[in-house]
Amino acid sequence: MKSPVTFRLNGSATAVFADSGANLLDVLRRGCGDLSPKYGCGQGTCGACTVLIDGEPHVSCLVLAETVAGRSVETTGGLSNGPDLHPLQRAFIEGFAAQCGYCTPGMLMSAKALLDRNPNPARSDVEEAISGNLCRCTGYEPIIDAILEAAKQRGAA
Amino acid sequence: MNAEYRKDLFADERSDDFNVIGKPVIRQDILGHVTGRSKFYDDHAFDGLLHMRCVRSPHHHARIRSVDSSAAERQDGVVRVLGGRDVPVNTNTLLSLINFGRDDEPLLATDKVGYVGQPILAIVATSVRAAQEAVDAVKVDYEELPHVLDVEEALKPEAPIVNEEYPNNAFDYFDTYDHQKLRFGDVETAFSKADHIVEGEYQMSPIEQAPIETCGAIAAPETSDRITVHTSTQALFFSVGVTAKQLDISSARLHFIGGTVGGGFGGKVDSHHEPLAALACLAAGKPVKYMWDRAEEMQVGGPRGGERWRIKDGVMRDGRIIARAFTGFFDAGAYTRLSSYAVQKSTGHLPGPYSIPNVASNVYCVFTNRTPSTAMRGFGITAVDFAIERHMDKVARAVGMDPIELRILNAYRDGDMKAHRREAKNCALIESCQAVAQKSGWSLSAEAARASSKSGGGEGALGVIPETVTDDEGRVGERRRSGLAPEPFSGHGTRGLLPEGHSSNNSSAFGNAPQREDMEAEIERLGFKGASGVPPAPQGPVDETASSARPTMPTETAHATHPAGARGGPSLPAAYVQRPAGTINQPISQPPAQAPGTPVAQQPPAAEAESESAATHFQRGVRRPGVSRFISGSRRR
Numbered sequence: 001m002k003s004p005v006t007f008r009l010n011g012s013a014t015a016v017f018a019d020s021g022a023n024l025l026d027v028l029r030r031g032c033g034d035l036s037p038k039y040g041c042g043q044g045t046c047g048a049c050t051v052l053i054d055g056e057p058h059v060s061c062l063v064l065a066e067t068v069a070g071r072s073v074e075t076t077g078g079l080s081n082g083p084d085l086h087p088l089q090r091a092f093i094e095g096f097a098a099q100c101g102y103c104t105p106g107m108l109m110s111a112k113a114l115l116d117r118n119p120n121p122a123r124s125d126v127e128e129a130i131s132g133n134l135c136r137c138t139g140y141e142p143i144i145d146a147i148l149e150a151a152k153q154r155g156a157a
Numbered sequence: 158m159n160a161e162y163r164k165d166l167f168a169d170e171r172s173d174d175f176n177v178i179g180k181p182v183i184r185q186d187i188l189g190h191v192t193g194r195s196k197f198y199d200d201h202a203f204d205g206l207l208h209m210r211c212v213r214s215p216h217h218h219a220r221i222r223s224v225d226s227s228a229a230e231r232q233d234g235v236v237r238v239l240g241g242r243d244v245p246v247n248t249n250t251l252l253s254l255i256n257f258g259r260d261d262e263p264l265l266a267t268d269k270v271g272y273v274g275q276p277i278l279a280i281v282a283t284s285v286r287a288a289q290e291a292v293d294a295v296k297v298d299y300e301e302l303p304h305v306l307d308v309e310e311a312l313k314p315e316a317p318i319v320n321e322e323y324p325n326n327a328f329d330y331f332d333t334y335d336h337q338k339l340r341f342g343d344v345e346t347a348f349s350k351a352d353h354i355v356e357g358e359y360q361m362s363p364i365e366q367a368p369i370e371t372c373g374a375i376a377a378p379e380t381s382d383r384i385t386v387h388t389s390t391q392a393l394f395f396s397v398g399v400t401a402k403q404l405d406i407s408s409a410r411l412h413f414i415g416g417t418v419g420g421g422f423g424g425k426v427d428s429h430h431e432p433l434a435a436l437a438c439l440a441a442g443k444p445v446k447y448m449w450d451r452a453e454e455m456q457v458g459g460p461r462g463g464e465r466w467r468i469k470d471g472v473m474r475d476g477r478i479i480a481r482a483f484t485g486f487f488d489a490g491a492y493t494r495l496s497s498y499a500v501q502k503s504t505g506h507l508p509g510p511y512s513i514p515n516v517a518s519n520v521y522c523v524f525t526n527r528t529p530s531t532a533m534r535g536f537g538i539t540a541v542d543f544a545i546e547r548h549m550d551k552v553a554r555a556v557g558m559d560p561i562e563l564r565i566l567n568a569y570r571d572g573d574m575k576a577h578r579r580e581a582k583n584c585a586l587i588e589s590c591q592a593v594a595q596k597s598g599w600s601l602s603a604e605a606a607r608a609s610s611k612s613g614g615g616e617g618a619l620g621v622i623p624e625t626v627t628d629d630e631g632r633v634g635e636r637r638r639s640g641l642a643p644e645p646f647s648g649h650g651t652r653g654l655l656p657e658g659h660s661s662n663n664s665s666a667f668g669n670a671p672q673r674e675d676m677e678a679e680i681e682r683l684g685f686k687g688a689s690g691v692p693p694a695p696q697g698p699v700d701e702t703a704s705s706a707r708p709t710m711p712t713e714t715a716h717a718t719h720p721a722g723a724r725g726g727p728s729l730p731a732a733y734v735q736r737p738a739g740t741i742n743q744p745i746s747q748p749p750a751q752a753p754g755t756p757v758a759q760q761p762p763a764a765e766a767e768s769e770s771a772a773t774h775f776q777r778g779v780r781r782p783g784v785s786r787f788i789s790g791s792r793r794r
Contacts, residue, residue: 030202033202035193035196035200035202036192036193036194037193038197038199038369038370038419039199039371039448040369040370040371040451041450041451042450042451043451045451046369046451048369048370075193076191076192076193077192077193077194079192079193080192085191085192088191089191089192092187092190092191093183093184093187093188093191094181094183096181096184096187098184098187098190098191099420100368100369100370100418100419100420100421101186101187101189101190101191101195101417101419102197102368102369102370102419102420103369104190104191104193105193108191134369135369136366136367136368136369136420136422137420
């Protein structure tokens, strides 16, 4: 059975029909056409599907779509303002913080949640913030460096 | 320190200005990655997309008595149930595209399963959930068979046959050689002259590539009767070729789109998703997605193959390694895929970057009831390099020498003859060791610090062994099918350069002249192929009844065995039953089987057989009547 779910997706009012029991990842990707969150495990272990719900990071594969009714969902698809990239995106580009790119959208969302909460994180804060996001390519160091660099850039701006 | 570049390859195509090194370069695809707009295969949306899930074996090894999918077919949402009989060419091997190896792996198993997770049916339904519920409703009646999970267990005569195409549980190269062999110098004599013998055994487990994006493909019909396939493959042209072959359609009908891979590391070359998705697309006339979930990726996805290596070194008191012998076992799992090639690679890598005048190796590509292994980052090299470098440390301890200085002492130098009879060029191990020592604050002796890859090469034994020359066709040595008229000597071949006893064109039972006597194919170990009246079947599946009823060798009389450890060669534990000298290479009483129409090869001359008997470098397993004669060993677990 399908039921309507109304929420804000990247700032825009969104309504979508979701199968009962459908997870938010499926509904975002297939229902809303936002393909930026990725399926990696379906078990909440890899973090590739991380989105922000009311500013907090969640693995969307384990979130029932119906539970976001009336709430605000942010994805990497809405991270840039048109052509203006978010400081995190710029830092990832310049710091070579992505190789295959599959974990990157989830990584960016976890990083954004951190910087929104703590504009001047220590390295250990960054490590903690992305500890739920697996990356098989980079070895994490460039990602941590890029997040710290983004925090610095944002502080300077 | 100053870098020095001495590459001579493509020298005229390189500007050597190195204006990229040391400067950041922006990846051309990274904007898509950071905005979430890069299109991975699953990011292509199709209306009416169907989903596929597979019925998989819960057993390591079992015969399939029957499959009942009637309940599944009646379930809501189920569109098609596909089995092996629905696949036009169900059996394939990945390297058949380059004519290497025989087709041995079914896309969907029909009469038996060889590993846990092997697919039997593919069910296409309107949702993943409907497909999975249908999978759960399928009843498969299995007759469990004994299984083998260890490479050396698999080589025992009594081991169950994992893969009917290779009933000896070892890949046979060119339908003839059940392992890859390397011979250089004389390890036996060198071992007897060495001050120390250092032996070691090393093992690397299978490793899952674990890409964050699971393997998969979406196949969608085009309006032009073509099929568009979006795939995670790392090997697009493998996938096109395999799909065209297994579906028996022209590759011109296949429009493959790949290139954006969510992590591969080698694990996305197996080309299993594309043929299944495309087959289902043809059957259903609709877009079909076949995507592994995480559990499948970890259980069914081909890992890096496990390897076991034994190394035996003969070392002089001053640290010079004068002989090194290897026995290697590469675990292919239930089917070949790329493991046959991995073993060639590993053999080509021996004995590591060291100048050792006497080298020998026997390396086996072994079938077990494990998940078939496949490519992963340097597969075939990584494990043996691990083994070699661990062994170098062991040698250093044995002779009381600094491990870096030991490596510098034994490193290839320009002009050294490598074990494959190619001259070493552009060597840099010494310089690399010196740089490592410098950067890590490790003090080296003045002599080691002074050493250079450019001096001291090609001295002693390594300077007098000639480089192997190749014939007009680029083949090493001189290999002529018997019966062919000898071609005039071109001046580029080895004809006339080989020692007495090597005839130029027909000395081997298989028509190829071996480079040295102990390189002769061991006909008695080739089971159904060499020693029977059954003609070899180079292509196509072997009839099961034929292979299980392989003719046996004439019974041997009892042999005395050598005292354990008396022989060198790739070192096997004392528990191994050794093939006795004197009886080893008795001429086979029957000529090897020949396919009709191929020229009959001659027997090895008796003199050559004798000479091999006298210098047995390797333990080759006990010779006994029956299916296979392999190295036998103590059970290890």
